Amino acid sequence: MTDEQKIIWHCLADADAVAENAADRILAAAKEAIVRHGRFRIVLAGGRTPEAAYRLLANANADWRRWHIYFGDERCLPPAHRERNSTMAARIWLDHVAIPRRQIHVIPAELGPAEGARRYTDEIVGVLPFDLVILGLGEDGHTASLFPGHRPLMDRLVVPVTNAPKPPAERVSLSSFSLGQAEQVLVLVTGMEKHGAIQDWKAGRQLPISDIMPKNPLHVLLDDLAGT
Numbered sequence: 001m002t003d004e005q006k007i008i009w010h011c012l013a014d015a016d017a018v019a020e021n022a023a024d025r026i027l028a029a030a031k032e033a034i035v036r037h038g039r040f041r042i043v044l045a046g047g048r049t050p051e052a053a054y055r056l057l058a059n060a061n062a063d064w065r066r067w068h069i070y071f072g073d074e075r076c077l078p079p080a081h082r083e084r085n086s087t088m089a090a091r092i093w094l095d096h097v098a099i100p101r102r103q104i105h106v107i108p109a110e111l112g113p114a115e116g117a118r119r120y121t122d123e124i125v126g127v128l129p130f131d132l133v134i135l136g137l138g139e140d141g142h143t144a145s146l147f148p149g150h151r152p153l154m155d156r157l158v159v160p161v162t163n164a165p166k167p168p169a170e171r172v173s174l175s176s177f178s179l180g181q182a183e184q185v186l187v188l189v190t191g192m193e194k195h196g197a198i199q200d201w202k203a204g205r206q207l208p209i210s211d212i213m214p215k216n217p218l219h220v221l222l223d224d225l226a227g228t
């Protein structure tokens with residue numbers, strides 16, 4: 001018998017409301033984790049959608065010294081390339097707060113998919129479970145760098161991706177197993193172009209995100225355009 005994925009859908013007015021709600025949830029999860037075990041381990045999504053929430057976090061008060069940042073996926077591009085997910089997060093948020101640099105665990109995707117995945121496995125193997133995983137959903141239904149129809153080796157914690165349909169083709173991604181090893185999973189989806197992917201997910205079409213099975217329900221924050 002397969003487990004059923006539990007999802008709580010939150011339909012919000014617009015992308016600003018999604019960003020505010022996400023930032024509030026991230027800060028609340030951090031406080032709770034720091035009370036519980038003295039640190040907060042968060043996995044960031046890349047892409048465009050989380051940028052507005054990250055911008056709010058850059059101006060928030062938090063106990064930044066206890067935050068440990070990981071990434072759900074990275075594109076195989078040179079370090080500091082503007083299209084890297086870690087570059088976006090640094091530019092918008094991480095460079096503006098007092099998280100110690102050694103606590104920002106960037107995926108070494110510049111080493112290529114196989115070596116990048118191998119090294120990042122070593123980085124996260126003793127860390128799971130995360131406190132919070134943030135995910136996005138591409139218009140083609142991909143999440144992190146797990147694409148519909150691909151069959152990466154899901155018994156691994158981190159997978160090399162060599163044929164992504166969205167450029168660049170080479171990427172490194174946490175597996176659905178690793179992404180589900182979290183106290184909380186928060187999915188941010190905005191914009192009309194995501195509507196089809198949301199409908200597919202709700203209809204039970206097999207998408208990479210359908211395999212992410214945290215112990216608590218996934219919270220999905222949708223704006224009106226993506227949701228209706």
Ligand SMILES: O=C1O[C@H](COP(=O)(O)O)[C@@H](O)[C@H](O)[C@H]1O
Pocket residue numbers: 045046047048049050072073074075085135136137138139142143144145166
């Ligand atoms: O390529 C990626 O796409 C997804 C979705 O991005 P968005 O721009 O549609 O929000 C993102 O979650 C992932 O981290 C990224 O590498």
